[in-house]
Amino acid sequence: MNGRHVDATVPARTLLVDFLRDTLGLTGAHIGCDTAQCGACTVHLDGRAVKSCNLLAVQADGASVVTIEGLTAADGAMHPMQAAFRDHHGLQCGYCTPGMVMSALDLVRRDPAPTRDHIREALEGNLCRCTGYQNIVAAVEAGAQAMRTAG
Amino acid sequence: MYAFEHLRATDPADAVAKFSQADDARYLAGGQTLLAAMKLRLAAPACLIDLQRIAALRGIAADTAALTVGAMATHAEVAASPVVCDTIPALAKLAAGIGDPMVRNVGTLGGSVANDDPAADYPAAVLALDAAVHTDRRVIAADAFFTGLYETALAPGELITAVRFPIPQQAAYVKFPNPASRYALVGVFVARHAAGVRVAVTGAGASGVFRVPAFEAALAARFAPDAIDGLGVDPAALASDLHASAEYRAHLVGVIARRAVAAALA
Numbered sequence: 001m002n003g004r005h006v007d008a009t010v011p012a013r014t015l016l017v018d019f020l021r022d023t024l025g026l027t028g029a030h031i032g033c034d035t036a037q038c039g040a041c042t043v044h045l046d047g048r049a050v051k052s053c054n055l056l057a058v059q060a061d062g063a064s065v066v067t068i069e070g071l072t073a074a075d076g077a078m079h080p081m082q083a084a085f086r087d088h089h090g091l092q093c094g095y096c097t098p099g100m101v102m103s104a105l106d107l108v109r110r111d112p113a114p115t116r117d118h119i120r121e122a123l124e125g126n127l128c129r130c131t132g133y134q135n136i137v138a139a140v141e142a143g144a145q146a147m148r149t150a151g
Numbered sequence: 152m153y154a155f156e157h158l159r160a161t162d163p164a165d166a167v168a169k170f171s172q173a174d175d176a177r178y179l180a181g182g183q184t185l186l187a188a189m190k191l192r193l194a195a196p197a198c199l200i201d202l203q204r205i206a207a208l209r210g211i212a213a214d215t216a217a218l219t220v221g222a223m224a225t226h227a228e229v230a231a232s233p234v235v236c237d238t239i240p241a242l243a244k245l246a247a248g249i250g251d252p253m254v255r256n257v258g259t260l261g262g263s264v265a266n267d268d269p270a271a272d273y274p275a276a277v278l279a280l281d282a283a284v285h286t287d288r289r290v291i292a293a294d295a296f297f298t299g300l301y302e303t304a305l306a307p308g309e310l311i312t313a314v315r316f317p318i319p320q321q322a323a324y325v326k327f328p329n330p331a332s333r334y335a336l337v338g339v340f341v342a343r344h345a346a347g348v349r350v351a352v353t354g355a356g357a358s359g360v361f362r363v364p365a366f367e368a369a370l371a372a373r374f375a376p377d378a379i380d381g382l383g384v385d386p387a388a389l390a391s392d393l394h395a396s397a398e399y400r401a402h403l404v405g406v407i408a409r410r411a412v413a414a415a416l417a
Contacts, residue, residue: 012157012199013189036187039253048227048256054186055257058157059179059203106252110231124333125251 002026002070010057017041017052020067028068028098032127039126042099043067049106051125068098071105080150081105081143090139092130100126104140112148116141152189156198162207163287163312166200170308173198178310180223180262183254208261208312213238217318222261222311226250229260239280241322241340241415245272248326250333261311264296267303267359269390270334274360276324278351279340282316299358319344321374323414325407326354329394336395337403341411347371350408355400357390366408374416376409 001024010019020026020043029052032040036054043052044066045059071079081101084090091097100123107114107122114122119140120133128136158173160166170176177196179185180203188194202208208223211232218238220229229235230247249255249263249272263273264284277284277293284291287310296304305311319342326338335354342349348370350363369378384404386397395403 011154013152013154015186015190034190036183036254039251042253045256049253050257051253054183054254056157056182056186059182059201103252106256122252125253 001065002067008057012056012058014057015053016043016050016055016057016060016065019057020052020065026067026069030095030098032095032099032129037125037127038096039099039103040096042102042126044102044106047109049103066102068101071101079105080146081108081140084143084146085136085139088135088139088142090132090136092128092132096126096128096130100128100136100140104143107140108144108147112144114141114144152186153192153195155189155196157201158198159201159203160205162205163310166202166205167287167308167310169200170310173200176200176308178202178265180259180265181225181257182262183250183258184262184266184268202261202310211235213318215318218242218316219313220260220316221313222264223259224261226255226258226260226263227252230255238318239316239322241319241324241342242276242280242316245276245324245340248272248324248328260314264314265303265305265311267297267299267301268334269300269356269359270329270336270338270354272324272326272335272338272353275335275338275340275351275353276316277314278360278362279324279342279349280316280319280322281342281344281349282314284311285313285315286311294362297360302359317344321415323411323417325411325414327403327407337400337407339404339407339411341370341408341415343370343374343415348374350411352384352404352408355384355389355404357388357397361388363404363408370412374412376412376416379405379408379412 030040032038041053175197179199179201210221226246226249235243322342324340326335338353350366386401389397389400391397
């Protein structure tokens, strides 16, 4: 869990997002729709973006999970993708932002230099109820660029 | 969701044994449909048998005649697989268009085929490619597999282990997605085999995925988009709901089928 070993016993029906938020206190993964449509709960499971509201905690047993909290450097510095969202005003209310960032990083893993069209496709599973998509796309493009520059 | 027992299966035989010993069990593949249904209490199994750690259900391999995809291969794995892209690129493209990236990272071929959602994408590929569904106990031909809405020829506890897709000469899948859900309002998979052409339609049928023999005969005679001009499907056999009338779906079947033929030729 964000690089830390966690042992826990949970009821089988516990959703991963509830385990993250209620047991571990990691509230960055948001419960938006609770029906696996909005993507606000997106986290990485073994490096792949998944919707933590549509996964059991037991399905993550033995896996590596990274949440938005796990992106920040030890010195508190933002991840380049987070910084790009700030710099490009890629958020309005901010509710969808953690999921957007986690999905953006899954995209960059697959395509380090995505086009704007590819960014829009890759964010298909993330809804912004403020409809601020324009700046989100710009932020992902800039974040990918910053990650390429940083190597 | 209601409480249930969670059991991990170590291999296919163990999964089937656990299923037979449990009362009211369901297999858990990726869970992208099942868990959502359980949250809504549309499904409430007493026991989930988790297939995640069964290595024998994974893997993608091809020989000269066919592509075999393990039941637990995720949509993302199929979409990105060089083996799939080399042998049946239309199948990789289909997998790349299921749901959204997060769903594709978890959802599986076996789960989708077993669930047989009338608007799912994979059933069209299985039917048009004349695939064989391999289970723990037998091989089921595509034409015998899909039996109705969310219904298949699988017996209770029967476990899909892999799907073997014969490699076609040309193939393409085109879907017209519902703008909100992105499920196929109409999806058409066209496959040209040495033995003939098969056309399968998902999203539109009142009783699930179906073939269009009139299109197949016309395309076998001449494989070109305009070969099916003037042919159509009967709206009486199609679904009609708030998303689209049966007549609109019937119109779309022709339009999308022509686009699929054009894509297969491209």
